[in-house]
Amino acid sequence: MLRIITWNIQWGLGIDGRVDLRRLVDEARGIADFDVMCLQEVSDNFGNLKGNDGSNQFAEIAALLPGYTAVEGVALDIPDDAGGRRRFGNMIVSRLPVTQILRYTLPWEAAPTRNMPRLVLEATVETKSGPLRVMTTHLEYSSDKLRRAQVDGIRDAHRTAHERTLVPRENGDGTYVRFPVTSSAVLTGDFNMRPENATKQRISEAFENEAPALLDSWQVLNGQTAHPYSFCIYEQTNGPPHCCDFIFVTEDLGSRVRSVTYNQESQASDHQPVLLELDL
Template sequence: MIRIITWNIQWGLGVDGTVDLKRLVSEARDLADFDVLCLQEVSDNFSDLKGNSGTNQFAELAGLLPGYTAIEGVALDIPDGTGGRRRFGNMLLSRLSVAQVLRYTLPWEAAATRNMPRLLLEAVVETPSGPLRVMTTHLEYSSDKLRRAQVEGIREAHRTAYERMVTLREDGPGTYALFPTSRSAVLTGDFNMRPDDPVKQRISEPFGNDAPALLDAWQVAHGSRPHPHSFCLYDQSNGAPHCCDFVFVTGDLADRVRRIDYDQEKQASDHQPVLLELDM
């Protein structure tokens, strides 16, 4: 069995107004002895974010989890005006062996609302049952148009991954070497849309090339039972409590979903962590 946690950490800013990554990692460990931790809203050199000292959180989180391979998924990379860089995005930490890592820049259409670049981070991890693609992302908050485009980007990344899996490709030396991959995948993240949003439902639509569909793991395990709230439980400044954090699994993994749990007690972020347990 493997355990995967996804969590929008809001750069470690808890409900109490304190940024504390040690607390966050401790609470993730309290939820489960996780094999893979997928994080969104990790920052580096952003001291103007509420409560943030401007430290490199990618490095800090890697240091808090020795024995885990730390993979950065920087979506926003801009100058700080003093010769340095300011970075913001996703992160994946795995104590399972990691093969190839891919970073997909998602479509960034023109939109009048405030917005920023978004990324899909993918790592192939070695499980007892073989390689598994684990993906994490964070979609745009303020624009339905951008979310629609980004969902199409995710679908295209998954489609092409399947095509590479089923196409016999010539091996080669150095940069052309083949690495293990898989048709099986887990997609996690903060999708900034509610369960009944047609854009969210688009993620699970069939593919024309026989790539396995991405199914909502909560619905796989619980059918039509409503998703637990994952956002705005303790602070309603962004609306009433609702669910916008999801985990998807490819159809071939549906019968391996042992448990999916939305922890509604944690207060180390404005989002709640989600745990997936898979028989592998």
């Protein structure tokens, strides 16, 4: 069984106002003996965020998970006021061997809203059933126009990954070495959209090149049963409780989905962790 957790950690800021990455990692381990964990809102040198001491959280999380490969996905990289850099983004940690890592910068169109750069972080992991692409992202909060463009960017990344399986590139030495490619993928993250949103549903539309569609794993198992809440359960600063955190699987993996669990007990972040179990 392959276990994947996705979690928007809000830089480790819990409902109690305390930033505690160890608490967060311990709670994730309590949810499952996970093979892969995908995180959003990981920070480095952002002492101006609530409760944040400015530490390098990418390095701290890696140190808390020895035996895992830690993959950074920095979407925002800006100067601080002391000659350093402030970084913010996503992260994947994997107990499984990691081969190719890709970082896709998502479209960042002009919009008058408060917004920032976003990306998709992809790590291909080696499972007993073969390679699997694990992707994680965090889409724009304030603008459906930007989210729509970002969803199209995700779909382009998946489309081209499938095409690389149809036309294998020539192998070579050094930087041209070739690793196994696959159309099979898991897409996780905070999509900042509710389940019924048309832009969210666009993620699962068919591809012209017959790439396997990205299916909402909760709906694979539960049909039209409402998603459990994953945000604003314990504080309603950003509205009433709702779901905006999802795990998608390619349709070839649909029959292998065994469970999708929204943990609604944790208060280590303002979002709830989601666990996917795949029979791989």
